Amino acid sequence: MRLTTWIWQRIAKTLFVAAYCLLAAEVFLRVFAPQSILPRYVRPTDYGIRGNEPNCSYWHVTPDYRINIRTNSKGIRADSEIPYEKPPGLKRIVVLGDSFGMGYGVDIQDTFTSQMQKALEKNGIRCEVVNLSVSGHGNAEELITLREEGFRYEPDLVLLAWHGSDLDDNIRADLFGLEDGRLVRRGKTYLPATKLQEVLFRSKIYRFVGEHLHLYTLVRDKAANLVKYKILPTIRILSNPASSAQSPNESDATEVVLEYQRHLTIAILEEIRQQCISHGANFLILDIPFWRSRTEHISKFPWEEFAEDRHFTVFCPVESFKQHNGKILYWERSDGHFTPLGCRIVGEGLAKIILESGLLSEEILDNDTDGGEVLTAD
């Protein structure tokens, strides 16, 4: 056989094997391990953090569900436009949060914010929800979103959907820090991989791949987890050994970091509350519990630090979930967001708390004077 023929044969075989491997891997995943395909279309906002891409429509497909995500011209998950000016007689609730707040896992009419709105309207309150949640946001980004965008909607109530991942997100974003116990602004922007995504999202092929291919989703998620949970923390520790050097051993060092996380979180929440007071809005926190099993839901809210300085009104639905023990409240096979039932319980619980506490009344509740409260809907 001539050498060139042999080389061409090798190249052809290699290409065939490569193409076959990709195809077979995709088939394998579809049959044995379907991935949760949850594309996230975000873009940089004018104020230096991520915001949802406006006028978008895409599908979230997981082994549990298939839902359509639609955004309006301002990047809000909604089917209609929401003007900044508040119509007279209407109460407005601005929602801040991450994917939980945005209502991942359920159709728009089933999100806990929609359920809350329905429950409030049943009780005769004309209200409108402005959901400014963006998947991936932590409290630091939520504070900036509220300042730059949220107050423009003239809210009567600001509802923050707090999740345990915010503790870590607040550190990772490095938008705010604590100096002598005071909250200070650090980074001007936090746009992780957004530039790259912007370029990639322009390509229709990339969008198709991101929305349909299980292999791509698997590789992207693995790479993202590796970078997020292994490489970046290692680099952070290596580049700033001070935090660990202060402590004699590793577990103490971890405790120092966790304590800082909790204090920073409380400081950001306090800043949000202060901003709400100055803009004439009430402030309510929804503590989204972690799911361990159908009967075990755990709150990761920094209760200890919270107890030192109880200014907030926090609603934690763990007790309400206990009444539905055994039922599927979180999607178990895919991404772990709320099911429609989970959303309904949370939404109705929130409505009850808002009504009972008068959070949509004209009066601004400054909990500085009467102490904060931890509320359950039972």
Place this chain on the structure above:
Amino acid sequence: MSFNSIAFEVFFVIVFVFYWSLRRSYRLQNLLLLAASYVFYGWWDVRFLVLIALSSVVAYCCALSIDRGQMTGKQRARASGFCILAVMLFLGLKWNAVKFSLPKWRPLLTVDWNNLVYADAQHYILTLGIIAAIVLINISYPFLCRLRDNHRRKFFLVFSITINLTVLGIFKYCNFFVDTFRTLVHSIAGISVNTETLNIIMPIGISFYTFQTMGYVIDVYRRTSQANDSLLDIALFTTFFPLVLSGPIERGTTLLPQFQKPRAIKSCDLREGIWLIIWGLYKKMVVADNLAKIVNTTFAPFDNPASALAVPQDGIRLLAAIYAFAFQIYCDFSGYTDIARGVAQLLGFNVRLNFNLPYFARNPSDFWRRWHISLSSWLRDYLYIPLGGSRYGLCKTARNMMVTFLLCGLWHGAAWTFVLWGVFQGILVTLHHTLTRNSDGETPRWWVSAIQCAFMFHLSCAGWVLFRARNLNTVGVFSQSILLHPSLSTEATSCFGKLVFYCWFLVLFQAIQGLTGTLNPLSRLPWFIRLNVWLFVIMSVLSLAESGGKEFVYFAF
């Protein structure tokens, strides 16, 4: 450092590259391997490197003294120096006072000099005690060597075994014996003995490396192996990182010669090594870790001896959990061994087989020829045969078997359930031996073999209940539920569904291994089928593996 962690992957890539770049000098390669092995083991806890270093030195000195009659001054100085260095480095220094950082991407090593040395009395006493013992041994050594040949050989053998068993006894069995003593005194005399349990941490892999060094010294004593002159080789033999945590328990006769010659790696070895690693990861991360969820969920309510739970009415679910545990324990341990063999193969070493399709065994004796081969053959060669083996009639054979399996059970863990498991296995093997003493050994027909395999699998499952149960109450509850309430529930169906989902490929692959009579049937298959098998296994590891990298069950032994 666990084989299924990212830290190990990075560590191994670095070691692999440096190791083969030193291929011109196998001695330098050995030195690198020793350093890497100490890093690998010390990753978990630096202090326990002292034990492993002392174990190496004891084996080195005792083997030389048995074989040569006396160590040279140079050899003694080397051994003493190694010991003192190990004590100073691993017991005297606080390694977390040394920090590596990359401020502005510039590597920086900072040492907290004020905190570098342990300053408490406990550490001083321990360090000085070990150093004093080394000095004392060096002083008394010339007198010991003047003993008659036979007595000297026996003395050093007994000394080596005593040291190893004492270390094992203190670190693995001390709490067990204290607790048992307390319970016994309380139940017999009604007296509550207020003995503080010492809360001793068991060093990972201690049972493996102590047995390995003991085996080496016994081999030298029996003159089946010669003592090795190189302390480096013995230290590496004890600490060789692919084997140190969970075996296989290697023999000096097979592993030491491999340290003493240059290594080479062919492309087929490379391919087979990588396959063994991936296949091991599949067994561990896909099968064992996923089945662990079924097992833990089912067994957990019974793990607390104080909780008096009712007998579950769906015995089939408990049966599914036992089947799941049978596959979990097999895949966890054999997966580790496969990775260990694969890693060793990539470094140019051949490590013995530890599992040979154990669930295809047709009888208890056959099972022990296939399950944890390195331990069962160790016990056979160094315990069962010296006790008399099967040479002195049925009664003594039965006694020897029972003693061997009782210790086998105790080796696995310091708990009565493990002892009972050993007794159960001993009874099975003894019964089988007694019943088949006069059989002609003819191979049965295939369907008879299949029935025997199925029966043996269920017998081993019965043993696994004892092995997994944290208390004897659990064994009773499981037996009652399976035998008296064998009804199906939706959970049971779900458990069986998961069992089939995670195990079908393993069973199919092992069936092919069994039918073709080779553990590597891939080499006989056409390249396209091979490609698909590789793809299936790699994709399973990537997509079905439990996140978080669970620890290997056998680390506890």
